[in-house]
Amino acid sequence: MADSKGVLVFADIVEGKLAGITTELLGCGRQLADGLGEDLSVALLGSGVKGLAEEAIAWGADKAYVVDDPLLQDYQAEAYLAAAQKVTEEISPKVILYGQTPVGRDLAPRLAFRLGTAVSTDCVELAIDPDTKLLLQTRSVYGGNARAVFTSDRMPQIVTVRSKSMSPLPKDDSRKGEVIEVAAGLDPSMIKAKFVQKVKEEVVGVKLEDAPVVIGGGRGMGAPEGFQQLEALARLFKGAVGSTRPAVDNGWIPSTTQVGLTGKIVTPDLYIAVALSGSSQHMAGCSGSKTIVAINKDPEANIFREADYGIVGDWKQALPAFTQKLKELLA
Amino acid sequence: MEMIVCAKQVPDPEAPPATFKVDPSTNKVVPPPGVPPVISTFDEIAVEAALRVKDGKGGKITVLSLGNNLVRDVVKKPLAMGADQLVLLEDQAYEDGDSWSTAYALAMAVKKIGQFDIIFCGRQAADWDAGQVGIGIAEILGIPVVTLVKKVDVADGKLTVERMVADGHEIVEVPTPCVLTITNEFGEPRYAPLKGIMKAAKIQPTVWKPADIEVDASQIGAQGRRAKLGKLFQPVKVGKCEIIEGEDVAEAAANLAVKLREAKVI
Numbered sequence: 001m002a003d004s005k006g007v008l009v010f011a012d013i014v015e016g017k018l019a020g021i022t023t024e025l026l027g028c029g030r031q032l033a034d035g036l037g038e039d040l041s042v043a044l045l046g047s048g049v050k051g052l053a054e055e056a057i058a059w060g061a062d063k064a065y066v067v068d069d070p071l072l073q074d075y076q077a078e079a080y081l082a083a084a085q086k087v088t089e090e091i092s093p094k095v096i097l098y099g100q101t102p103v104g105r106d107l108a109p110r111l112a113f114r115l116g117t118a119v120s121t122d123c124v125e126l127a128i129d130p131d132t133k134l135l136l137q138t139r140s141v142y143g144g145n146a147r148a149v150f151t152s153d154r155m156p157q158i159v160t161v162r163s164k165s166m167s168p169l170p171k172d173d174s175r176k177g178e179v180i181e182v183a184a185g186l187d188p189s190m191i192k193a194k195f196v197q198k199v200k201e202e203v204v205g206v207k208l209e210d211a212p213v214v215i216g217g218g219r220g221m222g223a224p225e226g227f228q229q230l231e232a233l234a235r236l237f238k239g240a241v242g243s244t245r246p247a248v249d250n251g252w253i254p255s256t257t258q259v260g261l262t263g264k265i266v267t268p269d270l271y272i273a274v275a276l277s278g279s280s281q282h283m284a285g286c287s288g289s290k291t292i293v294a295i296n297k298d299p300e301a302n303i304f305r306e307a308d309y310g311i312v313g314d315w316k317q318a319l320p321a322f323t324q325k326l327k328e329l330l331a
Numbered sequence: 332m333e334m335i336v337c338a339k340q341v342p343d344p345e346a347p348p349a350t351f352k353v354d355p356s357t358n359k360v361v362p363p364p365g366v367p368p369v370i371s372t373f374d375e376i377a378v379e380a381a382l383r384v385k386d387g388k389g390g391k392i393t394v395l396s397l398g399n400n401l402v403r404d405v406v407k408k409p410l411a412m413g414a415d416q417l418v419l420l421e422d423q424a425y426e427d428g429d430s431w432s433t434a435y436a437l438a439m440a441v442k443k444i445g446q447f448d449i450i451f452c453g454r455q456a457a458d459w460d461a462g463q464v465g466i467g468i469a470e471i472l473g474i475p476v477v478t479l480v481k482k483v484d485v486a487d488g489k490l491t492v493e494r495m496v497a498d499g500h501e502i503v504e505v506p507t508p509c510v511l512t513i514t515n516e517f518g519e520p521r522y523a524p525l526k527g528i529m530k531a532a533k534i535q536p537t538v539w540k541p542a543d544i545e546v547d548a549s550q551i552g553a554q555g556r557r558a559k560l561g562k563l564f565q566p567v568k569v570g571k572c573e574i575i576e577g578e579d580v581a582e583a584a585a586n587l588a589v590k591l592r593e594a595k596v597i
Contacts, residue, residue, distance in 0.1 A: 313580030
């Protein structure tokens, strides 16, 4: 791909809508494309997704490539990979951006291996090297203990981007762009891993990723009952409860609440970390919070190196008093 | 069922964060003194996943580990848990690879093993957290892969698996042979019983050098890298935590609420 040109964003589409990460990818992709002086394209893969093209353009794309096919109704990797390969070969981009989402983290490495190129997953910073014009791909490694900057001179340079690590541009509905429909020639026989059905875990109250306040509970909660107290505190704020991997692995709370490297990424205004040590794996999911408060009985716990405010003490004594005082203040 | 599990030896991710050090001159992590390496957490869960299939349907489990100077007591843990044999891809030439060169060498070793139904991998390794090798092996071998698997059911040569997504899970049917990458929601790996440890001590691992698996030497380890590591560093953390005091914990907690109000956080 000697004549590679431009930046291509693969949109993340959830239940027929552009996911928030897609607007972040387009914001970041716009900057990279402008840095290279080249076009930003977006690929929309799915069934009944053509209508999203204008919106993707409004978020910063110059061109929208649409593969609209009933075989892309649900995520079936082989069909998605064939469509992604088709669009990539059509455009020959220098840079491809995916979200680090259930689809992106699955599909981007497949595409890279298929094309014989490299991919950096879960990037938190991206820039164009002024000398080589290559993409500098910064990702967190060793469970968040270190960061690594990668480059690859094989085209396309593929990355997946951590959610909420990039900012969208203001939406501009007057932006004009080109919409190109691509026939990917998909065939049911190419699908080996077949989607059967999706089982949704119902969320009561506010969605964790969108909550303005998140109360995170860790190993020190000791039992499922403790999380009910966190729920009560979360309701005061119209917030949501998060958790660490040890809490989930102990079966105290559903895995859909897990915050961290292998869970959800949250960036609330306020994150209250209760009885959790603040391992780098957990902080990878919440360090972007505006204010972090720690309640932990171990003064040496790493969470006190991450928090803005903290109290040293047993959560069982702290939480009722904290909740009571808040009720008074918020009344 | 013939099963293969890829298990990686990594620096212990549970070691205290303060012991984590990077040598900027070599761009490498300095192993913390006195903390032995471990099998990467998700890979141990992948061993557990294979053992559960074996418990139900019978079969044989071969564990594959790639690296250099592998600590025998560490890489034998899957054997102690109940796996049947261990193949080590152990040579200096395998060192410092990226996801591509690692997946390539492992795929070539799988070809040498020959017969298999399922390859289990962890969803990502505890050191580089890339989450690519399982996908890469499948892509190189031309077989299907399902990632982030939290449950596996085997019936009539077909697998029905549950794949984690953000708001629940998907049920996916996949034919064998295939690759599955296993996530922590699968459940805790079993302890190695004393009997297993004693059995593992007697098993001699098979060591395959690059020539044994007929790899192109320019495609493995550091030479085969497609992603170049420019810089490895530790992000600087500024400790700025204001500790709120009180007569007792309850008072401190009430003071904390007042402080958050004053600071207009709430």
